[in-house]
Amino acid sequence: MKKLLILLALAMLVLAGCVSDRSITAAVTADDEIKIGASLFLTGSDISFIADAMREGIVLATDELNANGGILGKQIKIIYEDDQFNLVKATTVAQKLIEVDDVSAGLVGVWNTAKATSTVFETNERPLIVLWDANEEIEKVGNHVFSIGFQTEAAGREMAEFLIKQNVKTAAIVYHEDDWSQLISLSFEKRFKDLGGQITIKESAAIDETDFRSIILKAKGADSLYAPVAANWDKFFKQVYEVGFDGIVTTGDGFTEDVINIIPRESEGVYTTQLFVQDALQYKLLAEKYKQKYNKEPELLIFTALGYDGVMVLAEAIKIAGSDDPKKISKAMYKVQNFEGAAGIVSINEKGSSNKLERIFQVRNGKMVLIQ
Template sequence: MKKSIKFFVLGMMLIIIAGCGSQGEAGETDSIKIGSMFELTGSAAAYGTSMNNAVHMAVAEINEDGGINGKQVEVIEYDTKTDETEAASLTTRLGTRDQVAAIIGPATTGSMQAAIPSANTAEVPIMSPTATDDGVLTDSNGDVHPYAWRTSFTNSFQGSALAQFANDELNAKKAVILSDNSSDYAIGLTETFGTIFDGEIVASENFSEGETDFSAVLTNIKDLDFDVLYVPGYYEEAGPIIKQSREMGLKQPILGPDGMGNEILRDLAGAENMNDIYYTSHFVVTSEDPAVQEFVSNYKDEFNIEADMFTGLAYDSVYVLKEAIENAESSDPKEVNEALKDITDFPGITGTFSFDEKHDPVKTVNIIEIQDNEEVGVYEVDPNF
């Protein structure tokens, strides 16, 4: 009995020692782990899947080039299922059990807001490529969340840019707003546009997520005198709105935010209806920048689909984290987070940017012009608001 007890105690000590060794800092492992946490299923899957693809492509490039600080990078991938509770839970899992150096994702504002408290608790930086709501990186007191970052510009930034564009480039004097009243994203965009637009808002109509028939609301505005139709929302509803408005005879320019920037928009709207469409973008696919063209070509070759601004933002997120890890000379999450604060003039394919004191990137806003279903122009706007 005594001998059995001795071996039992020795075995338990070995288990405890092994367990302690497995809980070492992220920087002490043989590889550098980065979490990829996107909406691979659910209503935002079109965004999440493309961004997850871009993360994997960037990591493959980095590994082929020797890794970061001499270590290969490992992607720990999870599906948030476009569910905020799942996003919060996965953040905890990545930051504690998986011990990643940083987390990229999720795509949507709601999921990012749900995930941030878990990231703060785990003390691991979380970077959303596309959570654009102004308040997502700050708490109820207006204080910046210490571990939350993004590579996209904010809603007020792009809402202001669209209003300035309507004022200066389209010389619009009257506008109609058709907004998604079920989305904080759209509500914020609507408020900023209304504040910055110099002309008159002759009507402000609403729709809700998931609607497909907009004939009634379009009939309400059809005979109004206006110069532009502003549609703050996502491609799922913006596509049918473009299609039905054009089929109803509405020929005014249609303006929208980055949520319209997905190839599915063209499928839903119909190629013949994609005229006088303008939307904000973080990324210009037709740019002559060799780095952009190489990314676009490689992404198409790898995944057999076109790159867009969402893929570009996710790709930049990987590389800006690479720079932070290199500068920190560590993959310890706390040290990586500190290094992100000193990132300046980062040469991303979505533009050169630095992080400000709110952890937002400072960059210009691109507005894409679509005529005959083709991208024919790009306008750069520096919002003043």
């Protein structure tokens, strides 16, 4: 009915010579679309290749939905923006997506920039999904910010528990002056101490630091090194090897197979918490969809899966709401339960998170091997 009234009104204006038929086409096209903003760290970071993988997943999901009639009879339109892994830029991008593009909802890649993006979306009561991260800070933002990623603090606790089970008594912590790195380090430290472990040193480095040797030297003598660094992984772990740290070396999920390929010798034996969903049916199906679309093997499929799921979870919420009204979508997000995503089951709890947990891997012969 709304569309019919718009058409009639515009047709009358055309007859009166006030607007062109091109304006009618634009108005109807806009009315047939659901706009979703995607703020990704496409430049400005050592891990921008991960954002590229997320974008590939967003494209796959959008194409799939639109080929099947869209949502509520409307086509999905993704508006991509590069937040450059920068808080100021992320704020500007978020404001543009809402004030200029008038998106119904948004996706953002990682908590580092989502801190800024989420504030803008929450203030304007627009739903926003953080793709990679889930943490207690995201849960505090408000009722319109959600996460479908893996719990940061839980990963730190899991590694601490693993080391204690290996009879490790002491640990040195090296982390970056970065939100994710600080959160996961704090959770590791607290759990390790609670279980009777001792922290020998805790040292931070600037995010753009490239020479870690003096810090690593301080860590020598500890039974283990926990280093959830957020950039320059190849340089850091190469220097750990060169300095001759002879304890157990552990890290977080920024340590990807790409890093292993760059420094295979220095990566050998490193333990890491990682996203793991390889056994999920939807994950396997996504791999086939990826190969058909891009004519190549996926290299970072888990991150592609997070991008894919972001769109699909929003689509599910829009279906539940029966509307693309932002406030109704936000309310419907809490009703998304047991959704079978490519990156695992998504069930949004009362805090807006999906409570996914990572697993522990060790690098063996150049490959990540599941340990527990």
